[in-house]
Amino acid sequence: MQFKRIKRHVNGVLLLDKPLGISSNQALQIVKRHYQAAKAGHTGSLDPLATGLLPICLGEATKFSHFLLDADKSYRALVRLGSTTTTGDAEGAVLSTAEVDVSLLQIEQVLLKFTGEIEQVPPMYSALKHQGKALYEYARDGVEIERPARRITIHGIRLEKFDIDAGVLEIVVSCSKGTYIRTLAEDIGCALGCGAHLGGLRRLSTAHFQLQDAFTLEQLEAMSAEARDDILLSPDAAVADMQVVKLDDDSAFYLLQGQAVWKPNTRIDGLFRIYRESGEFLGLGEQDASGKIAPKRLVVIKA
Structure with missing residues (x-):
């Protein structure tokens, strides 16, 4: 007889250092299995070719994962000059090659042109949808779909x-959500006149989270169940940049029943974190038209 594994109501944020060669979803499933978590989600895909910081939200923390998905991120990227590929990275077949004859000054000038608000056309090898189907599925069938340019910010x-001699650049990029580093690599190569593709990528930060605080799958594997729980950040870590209101x-009590409550001398625009005076995190709220504190997304922590 095969027994069904009991799922745990574990809540928190794990900072994972995703390894090379697996997808973000595969990494998520491994973490979910280690924690026997009933619910889990990641906060922005990294391609199998990419490594680095992948915050994973468990349980009630998944209610706030989209804030990390929308957050600024930073990467260390290896850009190989002199060749373009079908996918824009090292996994694709070579499309063209050219001699690399550029100076350091030229590179610095080109990098400066890609700083600030720019227009970027998403790559065909991406998970963006067209008529309900991912663009990479069309690309694998040899079908090119017209993609409108999107405005992004390279900070x-x-x-x-x-x-x-090797024709290689190593750059650190700080950028807004929706930025494709492989497209940036291709565009840099185009601007330099020799073509380029992304040779490697490592995510260094997501919002206020940093790679140096992350754990590898090997470290996770070696830990006891208690140690794994101890390294989880609390669910409110995902929204730590928001202002705080204490009740x-x-x-x-009334807020947790879904009712708006009064909080004298409070005026905050947008969403904010709500805590009991004892320090317990209750969720997110905002002020309604009458000035009351209205619940927007509450946590339910099961014992």
């Missing part, structure tokens, strides 16, 4: 290394 590009026990 900064820092040149870490330029190996002129007394009476107000908290």
